Amino acid sequence: MTITEEWVAACPVDAIEREEALRFDYGARTFVIVRSPEGTFHAMDGNCSHEKVHLAGGIVDGHIIECPKHFGTFDYRTGEACALPVCIDLRSYDVKVENNLVFIKL
Amino acid sequence: MMIVGAGIAGSVAAESLRAEGWRGRIVLIGRETRLPYERPPLSKAHLTEEVEPGPKTLVTSERLEELDIEYLQGREVVAIDRAAHTVKLADGARLAYERLLLTTGARARPVSNLIGQGARIRTLRTYDDALFIRRAINPGAEVVVVGGGFIGLEVAASAVSRGASVTVIEAGPRLLARAVPAPLAELIKAKHERSGVRLELGTTIERVDAIEGRSKVILTSGRAHLADLVIVGIGAVPNVELARLAGLAIDNGIALDELLATSDPDIFGAGDCCSFPHRLYNERIRLEAWRSAQQQGAAAASNMLGAHSPYEKIPWFWSDQYDQTLQVVGLHREQDDPVIRDLGPNGLLIFYLAKDGRIVAACGFGSLPAIAREIRFAEMMIGRGLSPNVEALSNPAVNIKSLLS
Ligand SMILES: Cc1cc2nc3c(=O)[nH]c(=O)nc-3n(C[C@H](O)[C@H](O)[C@H](O)COP(=O)(O)OP(=O)(O)OC[C@H]3O[C@@H](n4cnc5c(N)ncnc54)[C@H](O)[C@@H]3O)c2cc1C
Ligand code: FES
Numbered sequence: 472m473t474i475t476e477e478w479v480a481a482c483p484v485d486a487i488e489r490e491e492a493l494r495f496d497y498g499a500r501t502f503v504i505v506r507s508p509e510g511t512f513h514a515m516d517g518n519c520s521h522e523k524v525h526l527a528g529g530i531v532d533g534h535i536i537e538c539p540k541h542f543g544t545f546d547y548r549t550g551e552a553c554a555l556p557v558c559i560d561l562r563s564y565d566v567k568v569e570n571n572l573v574f575i576k577l
Numbered sequence: 578m579m580i581v582g583a584g585i586a587g588s589v590a591a592e593s594l595r596a597e598g599w600r601g602r603i604v605l606i607g608r609e610t611r612l613p614y615e616r617p618p619l620s621k622a623h624l625t626e627e628v629e630p631g632p633k634t635l636v637t638s639e640r641l642e643e644l645d646i647e648y649l650q651g652r653e654v655v656a657i658d659r660a661a662h663t664v665k666l667a668d669g670a671r672l673a674y675e676r677l678l679l680t681t682g683a684r685a686r687p688v689s690n691l692i693g694q695g696a697r698i699r700t701l702r703t704y705d706d707a708l709f710i711r712r713a714i715n716p717g718a719e720v721v722v723v724g725g726g727f728i729g730l731e732v733a734a735s736a737v738s739r740g741a742s743v744t745v746i747e748a749g750p751r752l753l754a755r756a757v758p759a760p761l762a763e764l765i766k767a768k769h770e771r772s773g774v775r776l777e778l779g780t781t782i783e784r785v786d787a788i789e790g791r792s793k794v795i796l797t798s799g800r801a802h803l804a805d806l807v808i809v810g811i812g813a814v815p816n817v818e819l820a821r822l823a824g825l826a827i828d829n830g831i832a833l834d835e836l837l838a839t840s841d842p843d844i845f846g847a848g849d850c851c852s853f854p855h856r857l858y859n860e861r862i863r864l865e866a867w868r869s870a871q872q873q874g875a876a877a878a879s880n881m882l883g884a885h886s887p888y889e890k891i892p893w894f895w896s897d898q899y900d901q902t903l904q905v906v907g908l909h910r911e912q913d914d915p916v917i918r919d920l921g922p923n924g925l926l927i928f929y930l931a932k933d934g935r936i937v938a939a940c941g942f943g944s945l946p947a948i949a950r951e952i953r954f955a956e957m958m959i960g961r962g963l964s965p966n967v968e969a970l971s972n973p974a975v976n977i978k979s980l981l982s
Contacts, residue, residue: 488976494946528946530953530978539949542868 478567478574481514485571492536492547494527497577502564503527504573505536505547512566513547514575520552520559578881579664579674581654581819583607585615585867586848587680588635589874595644597882603646604672606664609703610651612638617867619707620728621897624714624735632704657823659841676843676881679820679831680874683813683849683865688723688782695787698807701728713806716740721794721804723782725752727896727903729810730765733774734899736808743774744802746794748781756894756905758915758927761942765898772899813865815850828852830863835887837877845881847873856889857937857959858908866894891956902945904952907938907959916970918977923947928955934964951977 481495487506494517495502501517503526515536517525524540531537536547543557550563565576578594580587583605591605607613614632623630641648649666656665663671685700692698699709714720714736722729722736725747737743745752753762769776780798785807787793794802815830826832826840830852837845837853848870852863864870869892876888896903901924909915909929918926924943931937939955941948954977958965965980 490978525946528949530950537953539946539953 476576479577480572481575482573483571484512484568484573487512487573490531490533492527492529492531494525495575500577501525502575503536503547504566504575505531507531507534507548512568512573514564514566515545515547515550516561519543519557520561521557578602578676578678579604579606579672580678580680581606581664582680582682582816582848582850583609583613583648583650584680584682584848584870585613585635586682586870586874586877587678588613589871590678590680590847590878591646592636592640592644593875593878594882595646597879597884599882601675603644604649604674605641605646606649606652606654606666608651608653611704612636612648612650614704615867616702619701619704620731621735623704623707624711624732625738629708629711654819657819657844659823659844662843674843676845678877678881679839679844679846679850680848680870680877681816681819681850682870683815685809686812686814688809688811690782691784693785693787693792695790696785696792696807697805698785698792698809700809701732702813710736710806710808714739714741717742718805719791719803720744721746721792721802721807722810723794723807724810724812725749725776725778726755726810726812727753729808730769730898731896732808732810733769734772734897737772737774738899744804745769745774745776746780746782746796747776747778750779752776752778756940757903758909758940760917761903761925761927761940764925764942765903768898768901813849815863817850820846820850828861832861835889836880836885837873837888838880845877847877853888855892855908856887857891862892862908864892864894866892868893891959893952893956898942901943902948903940903942904948905938905940906952906956907936909938909940913937916967918951918971918973920947920951920973926951926955928965928970930964930967935962936965954978954981957981 487493492505503517505513519538528539529537535544537544544554550561567574613635653667654664685702718741720736720741720743722733722745733743780796783795792804820831831846833846833853849865872890893906913929916928926941929938936958969975
C-alpha cells in the first residue's frame with residue numbers, strides 16, 4: 472500500500488491576519504497555520520516539540536513563532552527550532568492558496 | 578567560575594558561562610543528591626501522572642560532561658572566605674574561586690505551631706517532598722492544605738483530581754491575596770469549589786495532634802479536621818545564611834545591584850535567594866518565579882564575565898489550576914488603575930495602568946492559548962513603556978496586538 476498525499480482545505484484566507492496563527496485539526500492530527508508579515512501562508516505540526524502545548528496560542532514575530540508555554544521558538548517556514556528550551560525541529564508542510572482557501576499537503 | 582546552588586538559576590548560569598565563551602573551570606555545587614531538576618512540576622504533573630515520574634532534569638550528565646562543567650552533587654557550601662577567594666564545604670574541603678555566583682534559592686516556610694510527634698505534615702520544595710505527598714494522596718485520603726497561595730492551591734487541585742478529599746485552610750480573607758487581584762481570585766476559588774475542594778478562609782492552624790497514625794488539625798476558629806496528610810504551603814524563605822555569614826548585604830534576600838552583583842564585586846547572585854532594584858518599578862524586589870530565576874541565571878553569568886548589562890527583564894509568573902492557567906506579568910500596586918478585559922469562556926484579564934497611563938502589569942486566568950497570548954503582548958507593551966487606549970484595552974473585540982503600534 473502506498474500512502475498518498477492529499478491537499479486538505481484548512482481555512483479561508485481571511486481567517487488569519489498577517490503575523491497571526493491559527494489551529495487546524497484534521498483527524499487525530501493537529502497543525503498550526505501561520506500567515507507571515509508578507510502575507511504568505513505556512514503550516515507546521517501544531518504541538519511544540521518540548522511539551523505537548525499548541526503553538527497556535529503563541530505569538531508570531533517576523534518568521535518566528537513563539538511557544539506560549541516556555542517561549543521556545545520555531546521558524547514556521549521550515550519548522551526549525553530556534554531558541555531554547557526547544558531543540559527538536561517540527562515538520563513543516565507545503566501550502567497553497569486556491570479559491571481564497573488555504574490548503575495544506577498532508 | 579564557581580556557582581553555589583544547583584537549581585534552575587545555577588544550572589542555567591553554568592551553561593551560559595560556557596555559551597558565552599568562558600574557557601576556564603566552571604564548578605557547580607549543589608547539596609541535593611541528584612541532577613538539577615525542575616520544581617514547577619512538583620505540585621502539578623508529579624502528583625497527578627498515572628505512573629510515578631522521575632524528576633524532570635534540567636541538564637543531563639552527558640551535557641555537563643560535554644560542556645566541561647564540574648558538578649559537585651550532594652555537597653554543601655558552609656562558608657565563604659572573601660579575602661582568600663575560597664569556599665568551604667561541609668566535608669571540610671576548600672575550593673578557590675575567581676568569581677562566585679550564589680543561587681541558593683529558597684526553602685519552604687515551616688509552620689511555627691505545635692506539631693504532635695508522628696503527625697504526617699509536609700512542605701513541598703523538593704522532589705522527595707513531591708514523592709512523599711504523591712504516595713499519600715490516594716483516592717479517599719483526607720488531605721488538609723494549609724495556605725491558599727499558588728503552591729497550596731496547585732497541590733489541592735492535584736490531590737482532588739487523584740480522588741483525595743481536600744480542605745484548604747487560608748488565614749487571609751481571600752485566596753492568593755499577595756499577587757492576584759480579587760476578581761481573578763474569585764474565579765479561581767469558584768473553580769476549586771466546583772471541583773470539590775473545601776475552602777476555609779480567615780482561619781489558621783492552632784496545632785496538629787497525632788492520633789493513631791492520623792493527624793488532627795485544630796484551627797483557631799475552633800474547628801478540627803482529621804487528616805491522613807497535612808500539606809503546608811505558606812510561602813518560602815530565601816536561603817541567605819551563607820551570604821550573611823560572609824558579611825554580604827541582605828535586604829529581603831541577598832541584596833544585588835542592577836548588574837546582579839552583591840556588595841562584593843566578585844560575588845553575584847540570581848534567582849529566589851536574591852533581591853534587586855528594578856528600573857521599571859523603582860523598587861527593590863525579590864521574585865519566586867521560574868522564568869525570572871532562569872533569566873537572572875543567564876544575566877548573572879554574562880555579568881560575571883564582564884558584560885556590564887543591567888538586568889531589566891519583566892517579572893512573569895504562571896500557575897496551573899486544573900485545565901486553566903493563571904499568568905501574571907509585571908508588578909502592580911494599590912494606586913494603579915485596573916482595566917478589565919473579559920474574554921468570556923476563554924478567561925478574564927486585568928491590566929494595570931500607572932497614574933501617567935503607562936501599563937505596568939497584567940494578570941489573566943483562563944485557557945492557556947488565550948491567556949498566554951494576551952499576557953505576552955501586555956509584556957511587550959510594558960517593556961516599551963506604552964500607554965494603551967483604555968477603551969480598546971477593555972474591548973475583547975480589539976486585537977491586543979494592534980495596541981502595540
Ligand atoms: C512546588 C513548586 C511549584 C512551583 N511552580 C511554579 C510555577 O508554576 N511557576 C513559576 O513561575 N514558578 C514556580 N515555582 C517557583 C520556581 O520553581 C522557583 O522560582 C525556582 O525553582 C527558583 O530557582 P532557583 O535556582 O533560584 O532556586 P532553587 O530551585 O531553590 O534552587 C536552589 C538550590 O540550591 C541548593 N543550595 C542552597 N544552599 C546551598 C549551599 N549552601 N550549598 C549547596 N547547595 C545549596 C538548594 O538545595 C537548591 O537545590 C514553583 C516552586 C515550587 C517549589
Ligand atoms: S512547551 Fe514549548 S517551549 Fe516548552
